[in-house]
Amino acid sequence: MTPLLFHKYHGLGNDYLVCERSVAEQLSIEQIRIICHRHYGFGSDGLLIDSGDQHHPTLRIINPDGSEAEKSGNGLRIYARYLFDIGRVGHEPFLVRTAGGDVHCRVHEDPHQITVEMGRANFSPAALPALIEQPEVLNYPLKLADETRRVSLVSMGNPHCVVLVDKLDLALVHRLGPQIENHPVFPKRTNVQLVEVVDRNTLRIGIWERGAGFTMASGSSSCAAASVMRKLDRVDNRVSVNMPGGQLQITFGEDFQVSMSGPVQKIGRLTLDEDCFAGGDDSCGF
Numbered sequence: 001m002t003p004l005l006f007h008k009y010h011g012l013g014n015d016y017l018v019c020e021r022s023v024a025e026q027l028s029i030e031q032i033r034i035i036c037h038r039h040y041g042f043g044s045d046g047l048l049i050d051s052g053d054q055h056h057p058t059l060r061i062i063n064p065d066g067s068e069a070e071k072s073g074n075g076l077r078i079y080a081r082y083l084f085d086i087g088r089v090g091h092e093p094f095l096v097r098t099a100g101g102d103v104h105c106r107v108h109e110d111p112h113q114i115t116v117e118m119g120r121a122n123f124s125p126a127a128l129p130a131l132i133e134q135p136e137v138l139n140y141p142l143k144l145a146d147e148t149r150r151v152s153l154v155s156m157g158n159p160h161c162v163v164l165v166d167k168l169d170l171a172l173v174h175r176l177g178p179q180i181e182n183h184p185v186f187p188k189r190t191n192v193q194l195v196e197v198v199d200r201n202t203l204r205i206g207i208w209e210r211g212a213g214f215t216m217a218s219g220s221s222s223c224a225a226a227s228v229m230r231k232l233d234r235v236d237n238r239v240s241v242n243m244p245g246g247q248l249q250i251t252f253g254e255d256f257q258v259s260m261s262g263p264v265q266k267i268g269r270l271t272l273d274e275d276c277f278a279g280g281d282d283s284c285g286f
């Protein structure tokens, strides 16, 4: 087994491990879940796999539950910084391929700051997918276990369900998040955001991620929340999105083309010891 080398970064506390394809090919999905585990592994909100070749950077995103995501905003900023750190890119804009569409990234003069052109917000429910026969789903009454909540749907390449609230309550994110993530109307599940509009240029959001649960920050969630609020004419073309982990800047171009800018920090390099996989299920089941 070649050394299992990982690089750990975070974007506003949304942390990711990065590895080469040759490393990922040696791992099963169950082993990736262990590596992302907060106690039995390195701990991470997911694994970013550098899947391209020298001239065509391609990003695969694996959630901590082992599911694969089409796109990740913080993941793309981290991948762009990783490519810069290993000398594969400079400060010029460059294209990155993802399962959720091609995006353009740029590492600023200060390499802690990265901008990603995240593509066009798509309000068609079929893009998520969602089993609702409407051209767009805005303020739709979604029936949950004990209540009905008005939701709006948007795809950033990955699926998002946005819930507008008067006052953000993170306990409500934990209560509604799993119900909506796993609602049968979403055949591939969905990411969930609760959104409070502070003013026409400022949002506060709480995030429940598909396949990851509560996270400190999410780039695609910031894009999704801002896009729905733009669609509902609650914000202007430049929006600061505040999350528990910090703030991202979202800017809208023509036809809901979304640009996202924000920080990335490197935490370190990690080499995995095979002993990590040696244990069985020693838990006492409580």
Ligand SMILES: N[C@H](CCC[C@H](N)C(=O)O)C(=O)O
Pocket: 014, 045, 061, 063, 068, 069, 070, 071, 072, 073, 074, 075, 158, 159, 191, 209, 210, 211, 212, 217, 218, 219, 220, 221
């Ligand atoms: N869990 C998400 C992918 C990561 C999104 C988030 N970390 C971001 O920064 O966009 C999904 O299954 O679509």
